Amino acid sequence: MSRQAPTLEDVAREAGVSRATVSRVVNGVRNVDPAIQEQVQRAIERTGYAPNRAARSLVTRRAETIALVVSGAGGGPEESQEAFAARVFADPFFGRVVAGVVGFLRPRSMHPVLMFAESADDRHEVLTYLRQGRADGALVVSTHPDDPLPTLLAAAHLPSVLFARPTPPVPLSYVDLDHRDGGRLAAQRLLERGCRRPATVAGPLAVPASQERLAGFRDTMARGGHPYVPVAEGGFTLDSGIAAMARLLAEHPDVDGVFAANDLMAQGVCQLLRERGRRVPDDVAVIGFDDSGIALSCRPPLTTVRQPVEQMAAEMARLLDQHIRGERTEATSVVFDPELVVRETA
Amino acid sequence: MSRQAPTLEDVAREAGVSRATVSRVVNGVRNVDPAIQEQVQRAIERTGYAPNRAARSLVTRRAETIALVVSGAGGGPEESQEAFAARVFADPFFGRVVAGVVGFLRPRSMHPVLMFAESADDRHEVLTYLRQGRADGALVVSTHPDDPLPTLLAAAHLPSVLFARPTPPVPLSYVDLDHRDGGRLAAQRLLERGCRRPATVAGPLAVPASQERLAGFRDTMARGGHPYVPVAEGGFTLDSGIAAMARLLAEHPDVDGVFAANDLMAQGVCQLLRERGRRVPDDVAVIGFDDSGIALSCRPPLTTVRQPVEQMAAEMARLLDQHIRGERTEATSVVFDPELVVRETA
């Protein structure tokens, strides 16, 4: 930027009006004579004026920016942010969150600031960022159930919306999925296919969503005449899915239907089954969860319980927007319904 | 935020000094009496002061923010931003870029603003964003070789750094990989293993990097006694890898070594080979490119040419930082060397 950027003053001089009038035209407020409006518009083009956001923010007290925070639960800096970021993006889930948020923000000419909060320092950084007014609010996706960030945010009265209900009750809005119902859908499908030996690879049981999916699955299985369902706990990763399935198979070699709590683990389940000579779905039916890109790229394509992550993320952004504008003062929650997507594995 | 946030003025009053002194303490400049410094520090804590960034930016003319732009080459809005964002994140490559950028930014308490520019409107938006001073510069990752954004950025004299050399020469700094050398490494490995019928699944030939990888591969193969190497063009996606390999196999059923221009396609190649009853690596050796997470999660794990994406992204951020601070005025380029990572497929 060689020369000084043009200011309102410059445009005003160029158009022969006052600063206030130009400001009115730029912001499209109040009644401005169409002729003058036109005149100002041309002056803006001639000068190549772009309003200085810092100056505007200073008076409006709005950054017109929101933070998208991916939050862990670490205390110290045991993992570098870089490693944390890499790990987060390994799961296609987060890309979908970004897509959903961007889908809402784009029409409003807003863009999210990406932040990773894994250590206590990082969390402090997020708080400071918001308190400095660099962002008007935060969208928080916790990767860990007892993430302290939501509590901090609520205590500081910083507008925030969470993805998934926080474990300790926090007065913040959140969006969530009816995970229990998702587990039910998977069980129903397996039952309909006539499975006699169902089993499940659950997510980390410390995560409420995992608990719910498992509960829904067990529940429906019990009603279907299967009071006991073998469970192996996984960690939502490919490897943990493979390992969990190996344990399941060792104890129950006759298993003929598996519900994995996410697609990544379902992929691992399929891999292991194939390695052990089982055909999917002929010998063993497999159902995943999420309906991420993996479900489609997996061979064969996964039957899975769809979680409308993009929609949920967009809703988060919408709620945050309302909180920021003061159109909504009380915390609320929006719960989405899962949907079974039948492909080839079940 | 119920009550007004404390300002410098408030802290100054609390500490019994002037605004300027508090400012100096906050910014750690010049000589301030240690006793007063301490006194101010306490006042800051007592009031819970956080400097207003808009006010600071207004005078420093720095947003202390950079934009991370993922750019396509579309003209109109033929694809929604949301779809574009989702597509971008499907490739683990971008997550690595984010990780690298964050790795550089974090120690500086900076956070990237994420932008997607697929349409002409989006590009205009990026330009405006920067011209408004909301970000001091842009890191651009183009997904398409003739992306118009770099040219626009250069013309507007907006500090920017690119990932990969732009096709039309543009006076902007960039980081890149020696793709040709990467192709060479793959060929060498295949030759060392004694492959007699090599073939390659290239990336889109419109992309310079694809061309280079292919050229390096062919070159070394030619020196190794294979003047002709069958080529099938792919699109860097899983499906395109599968399709390309199918074509290759149809015409050259005796192929015993394949170099795929990225890991995603290599995964597809492996899948198809297995479906067709070929063992990997016993019957056919496969080498990928990137060394993304896929290379590890693939079964068997991929031998691949490593592209140090995180380092490259961090270097982009470093260069941009220098350009913004005015420590570097001329455009430069930094080219990284690829590295062969031997796992199980070759």
Next chain:
DNA sequence: GAGTGGAGGGAGAGCGCTCTATACGGTGTC
């Protein structure tokens, strides 16, 4: 023709910060 009201435009006061110019006190020099 004075009074009224509404619409369009301008003046000017900040928003909270940085930074230059300046004041001030103490030390060292001749």
Next chain:
DNA sequence: GACACCGTATAGAGCGCTCTCCCTCCACTC
């Protein structure tokens, strides 16, 4: 003892914008 000088603190002028008054002009009414 006058002067220079240095280190430290202050005063105050903006940075570019929004927004609240307030003024002017004109149509309309009675």
